[in-house]
Structures are given as structure tokens and as C-alpha cells.
Amino acid sequence: MTDRSQRIKLADGWFSEWGSVPSGVPQGRKLGPWLFLVLINDLNLSHNLNAQLWKYVDDTTTSEVVVKGSDSNAQQLADRVARWSSDNRVKLHSDKCKELRISFARNQQEFQPILVNGQELEVVQSTKLLGVTLTCNLSWNEYINDIVKKALKRLYFLVQLKRAKLPCKDLVLFYITCIRSILTYAVPVFHYALPMYLQRELERVQERALSIIWAGLDYKESLDVAGIPTIVSYNEGICNSTFTSIISNREHRLNSFLPAINHNPYSSREHRRFAIPKWRTNRFRNSFIMSSCIKNNVSTSTKL
Numbered sequence: 063m064t065d066r067s068q069r070i071k072l073a074d075g076w077f078s079e080w081g082s083v084p085s086g087v088p089q090g091r092k093l094g095p096w097l098f099l100v101l102i103n104d105l106n107l108s109h110n111l112n113a114q115l116w117k118y119v120d121d122t123t124t125s126e127v128v129v130k131g132s133d134s135n136a137q138q139l140a141d142r143v144a145r146w147s148s149d150n151r152v153k154l155h156s157d158k159c160k161e162l163r164i165s166f167a168r169n170q171q172e173f174q175p176i177l178v179n180g181q182e183l184e185v186v187q188s189t190k191l192l193g194v195t196l197t198c199n200l201s202w203n204e205y206i207n208d209i210v211k212k213a214l215k216r217l218y219f220l221v222q223l224k225r226a227k228l229p230c231k232d233l234v235l236f237y238i239t240c241i242r243s244i245l246t247y248a249v250p251v252f253h254y255a256l257p258m259y260l261q262r263e264l265e266r267v268q269e270r271a272l273s274i275i276w277a278g279l280d281y282k283e284s285l286d287v288a289g290i291p292t293i294v295s296y297n298e299g300i301c302n303s304t305f306t307s308i309i310s311n312r313e314h315r316l317n318s319f320l321p322a323i324n325h326n327p328y329s330s331r332e333h334r335r336f337a338i339p340k341w342r343t344n345r346f347r348n349s350f351i352m353s354s355c356i357k358n359n360v361s362t363s364t365k366l
Contacts, residue, residue: 220237250301
């Protein structure tokens with residue numbers, strides 16, 4: 063970490079002068095991420111603010127639930143993060159900080175603008191969080207449109223590989239790795255909330271990709287030959303495996319979001335594992351935790 067130097071290689075035999083490296087770590091080494099995690103480890107919020115903080119490398123997100131008629135602590139949250147950034151000599155980009163307000167009330171509550179380093183934060187209708195587009199009305203149209211466009215652009219490379227006479231099994235591998243991975247990223251977040259027409263948009267991308275690989279086969283036949291499921295079935299499998307990992311591990315970050323365990327004093331053939339709370343909106347009903355609990359709630363016991 064000390065007494066290091068570097069130089070630039072222009073061509074064979076052409077080098078710049080050696081220069082000292084007073085700070086930083088070699089790029090691409092594991093030491094860099096570890097040192098950064100140590101640096102941001104003490105970034106936290108006061109429990110009195112009743113807010114939540116998520117940190118993923120250099121992407122930090124804070125949120126709060128403002129009860130109707132009460133005041134927001136958003137400015138205090140921003141001040142806390144800005145103060146930590148200044149104390150730790152980490153530059154906070156005010157231009158990259160956005161405010162997203164999610165509310166379904168008929169009469170929207172007015173909030174004071176949030177200031178970071180004297181600059182007012184922009185209130186946006188949608189924003190990207192770790193690659194997933196979140197909107198103020200929690201709809202997924204914008205995100206699905208974005209990933210469909212991105213996946214369709216990569217079909218061009220699939221066409222070029224087909225023209226290069228790459229074997230079909232390699233074409234399928236390219237599709238799974240480089241195209242389907244776009245459609246199935248962060249699936250548990252949005253899968254159960256998608257209406258049928260948006261699910262169909264995702265399915266069309268796979269249908270088009272397989273038609274490029276096997277031009278003479280219909281969609282069902284090409285799925286059998288490729289040995290892959292439909293997008294909807296694949297997404298269902300991801301959601302089920304994710305939910306299984308949550309309920310089987312009490313240390314899982316999402317385990318605390320599960321409903322209370324159902325304690326039924328009576329012996330019955332069907333035992334409901336969770337005490338499902340009543341919902342007033344389909345939005346809550348179609349969330350990942352709720353939908354998964356409802357789908358996996360009944361376990362049937364057979365008497366021998």
C-alpha cells in the first residue's frame with residue numbers, strides 16, 4: 063500500500079516516466095471493494111428518524127413512510143448523509159440525487175423541497191434503482207419497455223452468429239446468457255404484478271429469438287428442442303426458489319417481511335402456514351411476499 067509507483071505503456075519500448083501513487087489501490091483487485099465497504103460501514107441513520115437505509119457499494123438509498131398529516135424527515139435524512147460524506151471526504155453528487163414520491167392519496171400532501179449542499183433535489187416520476195426502473199405509481203410498463211428494447215437490440219448479434227453458422231446449441235447458450243438474462247433480472251420484484259399483456263411482451267422476445275435459431279419450428283416445438291421453459295414458467299421458478307430461500311433462512315434480509323405464522327389449535331387436513339392479512343388493493347396482493355405466501359400457504363397432510 064506504500065511506496066508504489068506507476069507508468070503508462072504506449073507501445074513496445076515506449077513508456078512514460080515513473081510517477082508515485084500516494085493513494086488508491088490497484089484496479090481489479092479484491093482489496094478495492096473491501097476497503098470501500100469498510101469506508102461506508104459506519105454510514106447509518108438515527109433510529110429516531112423512523113427511516114430505512116440501503117447501501118449497495120456506492121449506491122445509497124433512504125426511504126421513509128410518511129403517515130397522512132405528519133411531517134417528513136427527508137431533509138434530516140439528506141443532512142445526515144451529506145454530513146457523513148463531508149466528514150469522510152467522500153464527494154456527494156447532488157446532481158445524481160433524486161427524490162421519488164409514491165402516493166395514491168386523492169389529495170396529495172405538499173412537502174418542502176429537499177436540499178443537498180444547498181442544491182434542491184429534483185422530484186422525478188421514475189428513477190432507476192440498481193438497474194430496475196421504479197415509478198411514482200409503481201407500474202412496470204416503463205421498466206418492461208426498457209428491458210424489451212435492450213433485449214431486442216441484442217437479437218442482432220444472434221442473427222450474426224446464426225449467419226456465421228454457429229451450432230444451434232451455442233446459439234441457445236448465447237440467448238440464455240446475453241438476452242434472457244436481461245428479461246429475468248430482478249424477476250421477484252415485478253413478476254406477480256405484471257398484467258398479462260406485459261408478460262406477453264417478455265414472451266415475444268424469447269419467441270422471436272427461437273424463431274431466429276429454428277426458423278421452421280413453431281414456438282412450442284422450439285422450446286422442446288432447446289430444452290428451455292417459457293419465460294413465465296422460468297420466472298415462476300425463480301420466484302419459488304427465492305421464496306423458499308427466504309422461509310428456510312431466518313437470517314435472510316426479507317424474512318422479517320413474512321406474515322405471522324398461523325397457529326391453528328384445531329387439527330385439519332389442510333394447514334395454513336401463514337396468517338395472511340387482509341388486503342384492500344390488488345397492488346399489495348400482487349407484491350412478491352404476499353403472492354408467494356398465498357401460493358405456498360396451504361400444505362396438505364394425508365393420514366395413512
